[in-house]
Amino acid sequence: MVQAQVWNLAKHFDGFPDDSNFELKVEELPEPRDGEVLLEAVFLSVDPYMRLVSCFSLNEGDVMIGTQVARVIQSNNSAFPVGTHVVASCGWRTHTVCDGKGLTTLMADWPQNVPMSLALGAIGMPGLTALYGIEEVLGLQEGDTLLVNAAAGAVGSVVGQIAKIKGCKVVGSAGSDAKVAFVKELGFDEAFNYKTVGSLEEALRKASPDGYDCYFDNVGGPFTTAALQQMKNFGRIAVCGSISMYNDSTPQTGPYPYLTMIFKQIKMEGFMETRWEHKNPESLKRLMGWINEGKLQGREHITKGFENMPAAFIGVLKGQNIGKAIVSV
Numbered sequence: 001m002v003q004a005q006v007w008n009l010a011k012h013f014d015g016f017p018d019d020s021n022f023e024l025k026v027e028e029l030p031e032p033r034d035g036e037v038l039l040e041a042v043f044l045s046v047d048p049y050m051r052l053v054s055c056f057s058l059n060e061g062d063v064m065i066g067t068q069v070a071r072v073i074q075s076n077n078s079a080f081p082v083g084t085h086v087v088a089s090c091g092w093r094t095h096t097v098c099d100g101k102g103l104t105t106l107m108a109d110w111p112q113n114v115p116m117s118l119a120l121g122a123i124g125m126p127g128l129t130a131l132y133g134i135e136e137v138l139g140l141q142e143g144d145t146l147l148v149n150a151a152a153g154a155v156g157s158v159v160g161q162i163a164k165i166k167g168c169k170v171v172g173s174a175g176s177d178a179k180v181a182f183v184k185e186l187g188f189d190e191a192f193n194y195k196t197v198g199s200l201e202e203a204l205r206k207a208s209p210d211g212y213d214c215y216f217d218n219v220g221g222p223f224t225t226a227a228l229q230q231m232k233n234f235g236r237i238a239v240c241g242s243i244s245m246y247n248d249s250t251p252q253t254g255p256y257p258y259l260t261m262i263f264k265q266i267k268m269e270g271f272m273e274t275r276w277e278h279k280n281p282e283s284l285k286r287l288m289g290w291i292n293e294g295k296l297q298g299r300e301h302i303t304k305g306f307e308n309m310p311a312a313f314i315g316v317l318k319g320q321n322i323g324k325a326i327v328s329v
């Protein structure tokens with residue numbers, strides 16, 4: 001009999017999450033039946049979307065949502081022999097019995113020197129988000145100037161690197177001097193700490209006096225109000241996230257963007273990376289190719305210990321991570 005440790009949503013978030021929102025439980029798991037496998041979590045992802053999605057997809061007492069890289073440790077399903085590594089959306093759990101539906105086996109030729117945790121980061125959902133936002137939404141062209149915020153994070157750091165691969169000028173905004181130094185090491189042309197610049201408008205103008213062709217928005221709120229003013233005519237904006245608003249109990253209001261959008265004839269499109277799921281196998285190979293060629297770095301912020309899942313998650317919302325936030329079991 002295997003025991004699983006499981007983090008439940010003890011009570012819905014109201015404002016900024018804290019430890020009282022989570023509860024650690026132990027579950028006795030049944031033996032896997034025909035067609036089923038037993039998974040053991042190796043790496044778990046903590047992501048901003050968990051703050052948002054839990055509000056409407058979970059009831060209090062449900063297991064927290066999330067993906068993990070897991071190893072098959074018992075198998076009655078020939079598609080997933082013992083020892084296979086999969087990406088599984090089974091939530092914040094150390095062990096899971098499941099029938100194999102929705103499991104994605106890691107690329108067959110995953111190189112030994114590439115950490116498997118990247119399947120939750122640069123060669124996983126955040127990397128795909130960066131790629132699809134750039135190619136499918138922005139249609140980024142060589143020579144464009146691109147602005148990205150939360151630039152040192154899982155998505156933002158990949159956005160900037162892909163834009164450099166495509167021959168663009170890249171400006172990043174991030175919340176600490178260490179993050180700014182990190183994105184400059186990645187090859188960003190300009191970067192600034194949005195928490196310490198006196199004026200966002202001036203920082204944006206100084207970084208690109210001619211304005212921006214493209215803006216990959218992870219943050220929303222007042223940052224976007226300032227960025228809109230610095231867009232070039234016919235600028236394109238990919239609305240990927242709005243993390244500056246996720247913990248608000250009272251929704252933020254205006255200033256409203258309409259006049260700027262009209263006069264600058266800006267195109268703004270929200271997206272979810274799942275729209276291009278059918279392209280994932282080919283896209284993941286491209287991301288892995290860039291990693292192998294040394295053109296893409298998948299920096300990670302690893303927290304050790306399943307017991308630290310809530311702390312790691314809250315850390316992301318506090319901006320404590322550089323690169324993809326991961327929990328290793």
Ligand SMILES: NC(=O)c1ccc[n+]([C@@H]2O[C@H](COP(=O)([O-])OP(=O)(O)OC[C@H]3O[C@@H](n4cnc5c(N)ncnc54)[C@H](OP(=O)(O)O)[C@@H]3O)[C@@H](O)[C@H]2O)c1
Pocket residue numbers: 047048049125126129149150151152153154155156173174175176179218219239240241242243244245271272273274316317318319320321323324325
């Ligand atoms: N549309 C999609 O399909 C999709 C998929 C994945 C992610 N996303 C979105 O993309 C964004 C980035 O996600 P990620 O996984 O890459 O996370 P991440 O950037 O690795 O971590 C979140 C970062 O957001 C910044 N942040 C936190 N609170 C903030 C606030 N109040 N104001 C401004 N910045 C704040 C922090 O960086 P600083 O220190 O720089 O502030 C923090 O490190 C999120 O908005 C997420 O919801 C969307």
